[in-house]
Amino acid sequence: MGMLAALAAAVLAAAPARAQEPAPEAWNSGRAMELVGRARDRRQQTQADTGMVDYQADARGYIYFYLDRRDTGERTLVKTDQVALEVLWAAPNLAKQRIIGLRDRRDLPTNIQYHQDHLSVVQDNFGDLIRLGDGDEVRDVLHPAAGAAPSIYDYRLADSSSIRLPGVAEPVRVYKLEVRPRDPSVPALVGAVYVDRRAGDIVRMDFTFTPSSYVDRQLDFINIRMENGLYKGRFWLPIQQQVEIRRQLPELGLPAGGMIRGTMRISNYRFNQGLSPSLFRGRRVVSVPQAQREAFAFEEGIDAELREAGLSPATELGEVREQAAELLGRRLLSGLPGSRVDLAGATRTLRYNRAEGLALSAGYRVTPAERTSLALRAGIATATMRPFAEAEAWRGALGDRIGIGGYFRQPRDVGYAPVISGAMNSLSALLAGSDYSDPYYASGGELRAERPLGGWTASAAVRVEKHEQARLASDFSVFGGSFRPVPRIAEGTLTGGTLSLRREAPELVARGLSLGVTVDGGVLDTDFYQKDAAFVRPRVDAAYTLRHPRNGELLLEASTGAALGGVPLQAEWRIGGRGTVPGYEFRGYGGDVYGFGRATFSWNVAHPFIRGRVFGAAGWTGDEFDHDLRRRVVVDGGQAGTLDLIPERGGMASVGAGVGLFYDIIRVDLARGMGRYGRWEVIVEANPTFWDFL
Known part of the structure; x- marks a missing residue:
């Protein structure tokens, strides 16, 4: 019994091993503000660069709706959707997406309906104002690289490192900029922006939101990761995007909540196709007829991603939320009471x-x-x-x-x-x-x-x-x-x-x-x-x-x-x-x-x-x-x-x-x-x- 007690004490006292990172600089240092300015300038320059008149790309995605457990970590799949899109863009800032394939499978009864932006791609790193769920989830949160952002956000240069991006053979050298609101009570994002060391383009963004950002009272949190790849030597365009949206009744602490997790992968970019301006008329996201969507020949099965990775906390963006909490001094980030x-x-x-x-x-x-x-x-x-x-x-x-x-x-x-x-x-x-x-x-x-x-x-x-x-x-x-x-x-x-x-x-x-x-x-x-x-x-x-x-x-x-x-x-x-x-x-x-x-x-x-x-x-x-x-x-x-x-x-x-x-x-x-x-x-x-x- 002495050995059992000693082992228990050792586990109780142990701290999880964490990689040692260089100490970050002070908030709003000169280097940090310079990087923010470069990122802001590059966003504007890309739209005016004549080397990219238009592009067309393919996107494939999975959206899962499942129940997650607060106390056990178990996940119960309710519904899977698989989507295929054509993604179009033309200078200076025209965008269009067509849903050409869409199918679903229900593992439990549900009538859930997704907002259109849950089934589509973010093409411009959200622009200057971030909206989710067609404005029903998050509405008009200022982007950290927008012109007025320095009056709302603090910035800190955390480190310089190399990161690996999906589908990119070589690691990319970046600066990691941590971002937090000056006033945590206002609608704002919290997280990190990874900036290309060479030109200042945004390579990746990991972030969540302050509680006041959520329009829907049932929202617990939204976690987002957006990753870009380099094309034609100077254009950073979307290659993978992940979002997690968790809801629960605000009045009751239930043992399970509803989670939407979506992953979108964008590939096969074709540049300067001479796309007609007529393609961009009407709504930004449209769908082909239902029969055509259901007949689309997907390259993978509807359960292909799950069969490889499954559903578990390890496949989610929990570290995004953890890092955001550290930036706000462990302040509660949930939109729930x-x-x-x-x-x-x-x-x-x-x-x-x-x-x-x-x-x-x-x-x-x-x-x-x-x-x-x-x-x-x-x-x-x-x-x-x-x-x-x-x-x-x-x-x-x-x-x-x-x-x-x-x-x-x-x-x-x-x-x-x-x-x-x-x-x-x-x-x-x-x-x-x-x-x-x-x-x-x-x-x-x-x-x-x-x-x-x-x-x-x-x-x-x-x-x-x-x-x-x-x-x-x-x-x-x-x-x-x-x-x-x-x-x-x-x-x-x-x-x-x-x-x-x-x-x-x-x-x-x-x-x-x-x-x-x-x-x-x-x-x-x-x-x-x-x-x-x-x-x-x-x-x-x-x-x-x-x-x-x-x-x-x-x-x-x-x-x-x-x-x-x-x-x-x-x-x-x-x-x-x-x-x-x-x-x-x-x-x-x-x-x-x-x-x-x-x-x-x-x-x-x-x-x-x-x-x-x-x-x-x-x-x-x-x-x-x-x-x-x-x-x-x-x-x-x-x-x-x-x-x-x-x-x-x-x-x-x-x-x-x-x-x-x-x-x-x-x-x-x-x-x-x-x-x-x-x-x-x-x-x-x-x-x-x-x-x-x-």
Whole structure:
């Protein structure tokens, strides 16, 4: 246990490694203002340069709409759009774009409609005034290279370096100019402008906006990256543009928000084509007829980009927002209110189970600064009329943060892992008397930390908490089902912690491997046994996904773990039934070692209404280590009689098939256990993608 505590302390104290950069100059230095002037002059000179009378180019883009999670980092794709455009320009400043190809695919039901500028290219680095969403998102924010910009912005020469641009073989030497508003309360952008060292042209821009810039009250943030390439030796023209737009209800702190992420790539420039002025009449962005758009022969599949990179925080522009926050002294950049009623998830607000009855709670979250949050939640369990509460504070961003938390009578589960969504468990318990949780209560506090480690995330927690027995407090169900007894635990005070190292595959990649190694343990000061229980539990989890480009997905999952030392009852591994090896008594197998694996193949039968699935699972539990704690059978009249604490040891295997209904949101499976204690089992559940907020 000493080694576990030492490792936890090391992770808590560690700071993420960052590259050392030269110290930036003072704000508004002579060199910085000279570079701003050169960039402004080059923008005007390019329009008047007779070496480029006009151009025509091709643009291809992907626009994704998905749900992102505040607390877990998971992404759930809702809709994908693929677009093809003809991009036209003529001196002095005529521009036209034609959408010649457009198709979409829905992974969840939605009626979202995009503004036209979400489906098109920014041809002039936005001009002097920046507008987004046709002015409904951001309206008339001054460009940092506009003539009047020095009266609004501060500039700082951060460093001189080389950057690589998409599709450009050689690195480009640039100056990085950091930009911030003199008054953070006014509409303005915040970020960095990369200026060509040779001529002063703008090569790249990374920026977000101040909160007052957002016209739409539902906007959390907008992040933008615009990259230009050099043509004909002196013209810097768009080659790639990325935008992220996140929305959420301003009144409620929901666990998920809606994100639009678009990437546009521009290529195949043809210069001085003698384009007719008549081509530029009318609106700047037009579309060919729908049938022609849908018949366009795209060079890549609609999922080509996702199959390669997936959806994950690593593919987003989080560093743009982080750098902007540093420039404003960690001032809050979100367009949403800094304090809101917190709906962290359906089950945390309203749930029903046999130990608490109907449990109700309310929460409140405050975000006083960027990357800092405080949250409080309290409620009452109506069956026991006992309160429960929790409070937490975090500093940093998901995957790179440190926090502290306290909690009182928070329900914990005896099992290996959650095997059902909270909402479905509440329905199952309320309607049929089937509660698939085995709770006990924990009260105490802990320190937590997360740090990036290469492509992995390391996390640690140290805690002191009191464990309290839960009891069968409510036996009501609508259709009169009979609840299982609540398993006995060893009550006492635990001093311990958890260390984990995880690597998650991005969502929707063609081949993805996720790995996790976790070690938890501690010392339980208890009167349940004749001595304190000191234990440690190592565990390894793995998942591999293989997606066919047309249809079909293979998911392989495996998990194994051991429990060493004086293992209290609540720390024994328990598997069997739904969530592990279906077709057996729920958590009917257990011991100090376990292992199980599951293979699932699914495919679209009639998208979006039916998705088929077949699966097989196998597992094993046993006692491989000598324990010095006395096992026993407990008789507790308050828990409906005798409760055997020693589950079955041995192996299990099962097979099954099922369907996913309406975009695979609801799943219905039929499984059959193949061993001595095997049985038929019907499982109705929501897609695990949604479990974290159900």
